[in-house]
Amino acid sequence: MSDDGMIDARFKVDYSGFGLDVDLQIPGRGVTALFGESGSGKTTCLRCVAGLERANHGYLRVNGELWQDSAVGFFLPTHQRALGYVFQEASLFAHLTVRRNLEFGFKRIGGAAQRVKLAQAVELLGIDHLLERMPEHLSGGERQRVGIARALLTSPKLLLMDEPLAALDHKRKNEILPYLERLHDELDIPVLYVSHAPAEVARLADHLVLLAEGRAVASGPVSELMARLDLPLAQSDDAGVVVQAQVRAFNADYQLLSLGFAASELRIQVAHAPLPVGKQMRFKVQARDVSLALEKPAHSSILNVLPVTVVAEVAAQNSAHVLVQLDMQGTPLLARITRFSRDQLELKVGQALWAQVKSVAVLA
């Protein structure tokens, strides 16, 4: 495989009481989430990529550019790496106005490298009205938006984000998420996004790396990993699958959006505001919102009834439920049903069923 379009990262760090030992191949585009509980090493991993932490054994190549190779004693200092870093707390320079915070990195990269322009970043993050203010007069959400714009203005080849929403309350999170989605859609900058919130990952990430106790447990596309029964994600309360889809039609009379999947001709319908036909988007189906039937229900208020086959099954954390992985003509789906229902239906691998999807959450 060519070096270009990949992030190749191997780090071995030994601290007393904590070790990190990862070997990651991450796509050089889109958003990759480093996901795990606190203490799993995701922030340490991100700091190693930034060079803020120096792994004693490390190798890092970002889209063809070597940043570290401890085997030959090579270590590019942080300030020479073409990266942007968004910290959990915005960490704006308190002695500078918003404008001068934004210009700090921007003016240091030099004219030719300034691919992201000041006006563009300001517009993207909606911070036009804040430019002359001091950081202490901004709300937490505004501060974080300035922090993100400041990082973008270094025209990074890789954007690192360390739980940028974790220090914010629910309302502020929802204030920032749309901006992060725009970032994803409008700028072609690969992002490494550290998070422990499944909802953020479902909404933003294309690729997922699961970390536990300093090791990478799994790595792959979000839609694939979220559907895997052997990973802890499937056991969380809002387990479910993320599906990449395209707008096929909009029924103005009933205000229903019709979405098609990449892998098949199947469609689902969802009540939603109009979106242009052809728009790429993703939706999430929670495992608890999927029920199974042997025959296609003839009369039901449930809009989406899809043909599926059983792929695998595993016990849920509580003994009343089981998790069933289904295949929907190439697209995975998870269902959480009671063990009683499972026995009533006499589920077995390979069995053809009808899945009734009670609700669909359009993510972006």
Added chain:
Amino acid sequence: MSLTSADFAAIWLTLQLASLTTVLLLVIGTPIAWWLARTRSRLKGPVAAVVALPLVLPPTVIGFYLLITLGPHGFIGQLTQSLGLGILPFSFAGLVVGSVFYSMPFVVQPIQNAFEAIGERPLEVAATLRASPLDTFFSVALPMARPGFLTAAILGFAHTIGEFGVVLMIGGNIPDKTRVVSVQIFDHVEAMEYAQAHWLAGGMLVFSFVILLVLQAKGRTKAVVR
């Protein structure tokens, strides 16, 4: 009865000494404070202790050792002689050297505290924004530590004005060269010129009070901002 020309000469000399000492201390003390604030070296403890020595030592002890080191047979004395600078004791230059040692902790410690208060984060942020370590020092660390520098300058200046023991040991009492206000007051008292002594002593009292008042007010506004 008011200040004589000898008094004015002493005041002028004192102000010169304190200003020069403060400037030198800001230049010398800043890297020391930066190193003390950031290092993980084992030498940190001993160096910090040496810097703090003047806080506890009698000024006569400092003056005594400075006199020996700077004198014709001392290590620095030999160096200054070989450089053609002569020897420093009983000169204005010697007084400056003595004052720099004597007032060192009053300048280094506030700056060190200010550097430590910045923490690691702003420096890491600057690195991710392409600032080299030197660039970061000047564009982030120095401006963020500004209140510490103000305190350091005020304390260094005031403390130099108030020194007596060290001056007497290595400077003596030479008009226009080493006779500072504190020594002049001593002379007046020796000569039973109490009225003269009152003018100078009272002036020092008011000066010191105002300095401390300013520092207090500064501390209070900082607390309010937080």
